Amino acid sequence: MRKALLPALITIATLLLVVRIFYLQVVDETLKLKSENNAIKKKYEYPERGYIYDRNGKLLVANQASYDIMVIPREVKNTDTLEFCQLLNITKEDFIKKIEKATVYSPRLPSVFLSQLNKNEFAAFQEKIRKYEGFYFQKRSLRDYEVNFGANIFGFITQVNEKLIEKNPYYNSGDLIGKQGVEQSYENLLRGIKGVKYLQKDKHNREIGSYKSGKYDTIAVQGQDINLTIDAEIQKYGEELMINKRGGIVAIEPKSGEILALVTAPSYDPGILVGRQRSKNYTQLYRDSIAKPLYDRGLLAEYPPGSPFKILTGLVALQEGVIDYNTTVFCNRGFSYARGRFMGCHCHGGALQLHRGIFESCNSYFATAYMKTINKYAKPAYAVDVWSNHLKSFGLGQFMGYDLPIGKRGLVPTSKTYKRMYPNGGWRSTAIVSNAIGQGEVLMTPIQLANMMATVANEGYYYTPHIIKKIEGIPIESKFTTKHTTTIDKKFFKPIISGLFDVYNLGTARGLRVEGIEICGKTGTAENFTKIGGVRVKMEDHSIFVAFAPMNNPKIAIAVMVENGGYGATIAGPIASLMIEKYLRHKITRVDLEKRILATSLQGRYAKLGGLSETVKLQLKIADSLQKLKTGTPKKVLLTTDTIKEKKLASQSNEKPKYNK
Structure with missing residues (x-):
């Protein structure tokens, strides 16, 4: 039997080779096609x-x-x-x-x-x-x-x-x-x-x-044709509102995770990257290192979230049981901690509970809630990781998995972060209390801020944000229809939402109300530092606003970030209100807000920060190129936040802004 095995294997192998060679040479003619190349x-x-x-x-x-x-x-x-x-x-x-x-x-x-x-x-x-x-x-x-x-x-x-x-x-x-x-x-x-x-x-x-x-x-x-989740009407409107400003707007439908608007400013007309001038135009956009029109601030820019982060500080403190709805904190226009250190506060002061703490955006209240969260555990390192894990359940500190090819993680600090910062140890809650108000090591992108608000609107869950709505004959990926639940119990969202509603009625956004729409929102003013000549210098604050509406059946959640825009209620807040009304009603009744925002330019501030944008020159050069594209007739003009007026504004950069904080 053993003697016959080897000859049998050789015979079978030989037959297989002969059959394969016959197939390739006689039956299959693709190799012949290649040989006759x-x-x-x-x-x-x-x-x-x-x-x-x-x-x-x-x-x-x-x-x-x-x-x-x-x-x-x-x-x-x-x-x-x-x-x-x-x-x-x-x-x-x-x-x-x-x-x-x-x-x-x-x-x-x-x-x-x-x-x-x-x-x-x-x-x-x-x-x-x-x-x-x-x-x-x-x-x-x-x-x-x-x-x-x-x-x-x-x-x-x-x-x-x-x-x-x-x-x-x-x-x-x-x-x-x-x-x-x-x-x-x-x-x-x-x-x-x-x-x-x-x-x-x-x-x-x-x-x-x-x-x-x-x-x-x-x-x-x-x-294949595809349908995006984008609403063209509010996408266009958002880009118009951001003219002469820098920043990002992200709007999401809470119940589905569909991205309704993804605005970055400055931007440009996509038509200029078509035709023989494409390479030249792209190079000019790429070289604009000041305004960065190719940089998608909605997905890539990482900012300190400022006061909107207090929403998460409150939720984690409620979940950890260190505060409840009636916990009272006394604010004397600030919060004293750690050997005379003082965190200022712009609220009206006095004794505050959670509800008022939210709509007046009290630093003292949320600094106290944060320190109680960290001090709950014997070891600060363990406490920070507990806090961090709660935040990560909102999709923070990680790539979110959306269907666009770029993005940033943001930053949610952990015990490892502070071990690197304090290699000799000895740190505790007082050293990291700035996290409470979104001014510590925490960094978030505008899309993460918008997703955070969608999660709050849904009372504890979200769907991965995505931009594809329909592909004929092909189902949408299951990861976009999978519900993600946070570590925060649903019952804790109600009091937070109530406080966010009164931000518009009694608090920092009361001047931004839209009659007939119940909006829940939170203003934010994030401190902004940069290094000039190796020295850390404080620059104009970033203006931030997050919101969702309507309160009882949310259809849109939004985050607006305007670089160097000042207080959240000054520029970012009005933009959020206008975007919400435009989406829900397809018209604008707050014409006063609209006129003010459309007329507001921050180019004077940007000129102070680092010179003029090259995009102005590009706009002038491209105007002629657009005439020659396609049929030779101009179809569109370049849309960019750096307009021809920029040079004039730069020359007036020493003038006081025409609006108040």
Whole structure:
């Protein structure tokens, strides 16, 4: 038996090899196709990318025809370079550089010589393309933006680089790919599937027809259309309210986690990153290191949360049982602690309980609640980790898992944080009491602040924020429909919500009420420090406001952060009220607030902080470029918070602001 085993194995293996070789050589002709590659030309047919709609079916992003001039370097012969360059409006030096670059990639394979020509630019060249051996055109589709807002949401389309081509065999030189925003997150769906045609060539390298009568040809499949959760109306409105300001606005539907608005300021018209001027325009935006229009402050900017953090301080203290609704704290316009140290407070003072502590935003009350939370346990390190774990159950201190390609964790300090800060130990609650009012080591992004308010509105749970609402025939990922429950009991949210409601009726936002809408909110003024010449310098405070509405059936939760905006009720608060009314009613009754915010510019303050933004220059330069894009008619103008008025404002930077804190 053993003697027969080895010959049997050899026989079986030999039979398998023979069958495989027969299949590859006789049955399967794909290897033959590859072996005949020198006589066969691949021609790709590029599909349209999927369209992008908002939550209500409004078309945001479509497509327009575009043409790439392709080159196969070794086939370029007898070219009238001067005429060729004149037709395409390039210099001879450009011609030589592009040919050299294509040759480095491959002398035998096609490369993009000149990309993204519109119909007008391509028309003149099309008539004479047969004169230029080695050149042909490839039709593609470029994005056609139907709106001039939401650039940070959409992202943009750009050519793939060589590293990506090496990693992903789907892409070839000159192919387009989505970068940033939903274009990147949903690239595999939006791009569709390329079609391929195999064309046979004769010995003179001329096309003589389809290979094998098109047996191996495939047709292009258009990309999937997608609906975003964004409400186009309030997204546009939010960007208008943030003109001449810097910061972010994030609005979320509490019951679903759907992102209704994701505003970053300054922003730009997405249409300027389409066409032959795309690279030049992108470079100018990228180099604006002052205003940073490519930096999505709603997702990336980490700020001290200020007074809105008192909501969490109160909830954790209630959960830990160190305070209740009737716990009374006396405030003498501040809180004394640790050998004469004093934390100032702007409330009216006197004896306060939880409800009044919230709507008057009393530092003394929440500093006391925080210290009781930490002092509950014998070891401060353990206590901080208990506190930290409560905060993390709100999605803080971590990537939130939303469906956009960028983000920051924020910071929720733990015992490890303070072991690094105090390597010799000895720290206790008095050393970290600033956390109580959102001014310690805690950092949050605007989307985390908005999600915090959505969680409070839901009385203890949230859904992972997301920007995709519908993809035809494809279910939404389950992680976006999975409920996340906090460590705080539901019963503790009611008194907090009651206090937030009276912020609008009796407290710091009473001047921001909208008749007929029950809004719960919290003002915030976060201290802002920077280093100048190695010295820590206090700058103008950030203006923060968080809210949700209506109180009993929340449909929108929102966070507004305005850099160097001063008190929360000055700029961020009015913006939140206006955004809420716009979403719920589709109109504005607080016209007084609207006029004031639209007229408010902080460019004078920003000029003091670090010079003028390069985006002003970009706006002037791009105005002419937009005239020539697409059909040659201007469709939109650049939308940016750094307007032409910036230079004038900078010259007036020594004037006092025209509004009061």
